[in-house]
Amino acid sequence: MLNLGYWILNDVTWYKTNPMPNFLGTRFTNATETLLWCSKGENYKKYTFNHKLMKQYNDGKQMTSVWNIGLCIGNERIKGADGKKAHSTQKPEELLKRVILSTTKQGHVVLDPFFGTGTTGAVAKKLGRKFIGIEREKNYIQVAKTRIESINTLLPESNWLETLKEEQPKVPFVNLVRKNIIGIGELLYTRKRYNKKAEVLSDGNLHCEEHIGSIHRIGAIIQQTLSCNGWKFWYIFKNNQPLLLDDLRMQYVKGEYQI
Numbered sequence: 001m002l003n004l005g006y007w008i009l010n011d012v013t014w015y016k017t018n019p020m021p022n023f024l025g026t027r028f029t030n031a032t033e034t035l036l037w038c039s040k041g042e043n044y045k046k047y048t049f050n051h052k053l054m055k056q057y058n059d060g061k062q063m064t065s066v067w068n069i070g071l072c073i074g075n076e077r078i079k080g081a082d083g084k085k086a087h088s089t090q091k092p093e094e095l096l097k098r099v100i101l102s103t104t105k106q107g108h109v110v111l112d113p114f115f116g117t118g119t120t121g122a123v124a125k126k127l128g129r130k131f132i133g134i135e136r137e138k139n140y141i142q143v144a145k146t147r148i149e150s151i152n153t154l155l156p157e158s159n160w161l162e163t164l165k166e167e168q169p170k171v172p173f174v175n176l177v178r179k180n181i182i183g184i185g186e187l188l189y190t191r192k193r194y195n196k197k198a199e200v201l202s203d204g205n206l207h208c209e210e211h212i213g214s215i216h217r218i219g220a221i222i223q224q225t226l227s228c229n230g231w232k233f234w235y236i237f238k239n240n241q242p243l244l245l246d247d248l249r250m251q252y253v254k255g256e257y258q259i
Contacts, residue, residue, distance in 0.1 A: 006038040009047070010065050014095060017070045037103070043226070047103070050162040054102050057157065063102075069094050078117050078143060086143050087117045096123040101157055104129055118144025125151050128158040171249050173215050173230070174204025181252060188215070188234040189242070196222050198234070215245065 001008060012035040019031040039047045054063045069092055076093060078086040096119050100110055106128045112120035115133030117140050124131040125148055135141050176182045182200055190196045198208035198218055206218045213221070215230025223233075231246040238248070 001036060001038055005041055007040075007042040007044065008036055008038050009049075010037045011035070012037060012065045012067060015066055015068050017068050018073070019071065035099070048105060048108070050102055050105075052163045053160050054098075056160065057098075057101065063098075067095070067098060069098075072119075078147065080139075080143075087140060090117055091119045093119060093123050093126075096120050097127070097155075097157075100124055100127055100129060101160075105162070106158070115144055116140050118147050121148050122151060126153070126155045126158065128154055171253060172204065173245075176248065176252060177202065177204050179252070181248065182236060186236065188236055188245070190219075190222060190234065194222050 014033045014035060016031050016033070019029050022029045039045075051062075055061065057063070072090045072092040078090060080086045100120075100123055104110060104127075107130065109130045109132060110120060110124045111132045111134075113134045115121065115135035118133060121131045121133050121144060133144065135144065177184060177200060184200060184202045186200045188198045188200060188206065196208060198206035201207055201212070204214070205212050206215055208218050208222070211218055211221055215234055216228050217230075219228030219230045219233040220226065222228075231249055232244065234245045235242045236245060236248065237243070
């Protein structure tokens with residue numbers, strides 16, 4: 001996947017709570033499968049992840065990359081006219097429910113190039129998503145069509161929406177310098193774990209050791225990350241007390257700051 005240019009965001013482990021035993025006793029019972037969640041590239045940031053929605057789905061706790069889900073059994077298992085399994089590896093709907101709910105929004109299109117008996121399409125329809133399924137086995141295609149056409153109700157989660165991040169006011173850092181809210185030559189500080197300080201320049205850039213750049217760029221360099229929200233990274237001392245730049249920005253926006 002990496003050689004093809006994709007970037008692995010997570011490798012999710014599906015832990016099967018009721019795995020099929022190894023009847024020959026020649027090896028361990030296979031109880032897991034791996035799902036790779038990838039973006040189009042290392043710097044591609046436009047993928048969907050419904051973080052808060054999945055916390056709601058997981059009783060308020062952040063969902064981990066280990067999913068405890070049983071194999072498809074009972075009434076969910078589709079059988080043919082002969083009473084045998086219609087598909088040997090039919091996936092449980094709960095597995096696809098987590099995949100689709102976490103990484104798509106209502107109206108999005110889900111592609112499954114190995115459609116089988118249509119679990120992806122069935123769950124997509126129940127969650128208010130569209131789907132495209134590709135399958136070469138005629139028997140599976142007919143089972144999938146019958147299965148999906150019989151669905152006439154949506155799951156409650158189909159109406160769940162990801163809580164949008166609160167939009168931050170657009171304030172150039174240099175505005176605070178021009179208004180003399182932050183003085184030229186004044187020092188900004190990081191948290192103790194980084195133990196860095198930077199001098200504010202007249203153009204709104206920072207000078208930190210051998211680096212010169214914006215509050216965001218210098219913050220990223222210090223953390224050795226691709227990006228940084230400098231407003232939430234740097235502190236300034238006002239009235240001998242540390243004040244997060246983001247709090248100073250909000251004071252400026254509301255007209256509450258004091259020089």
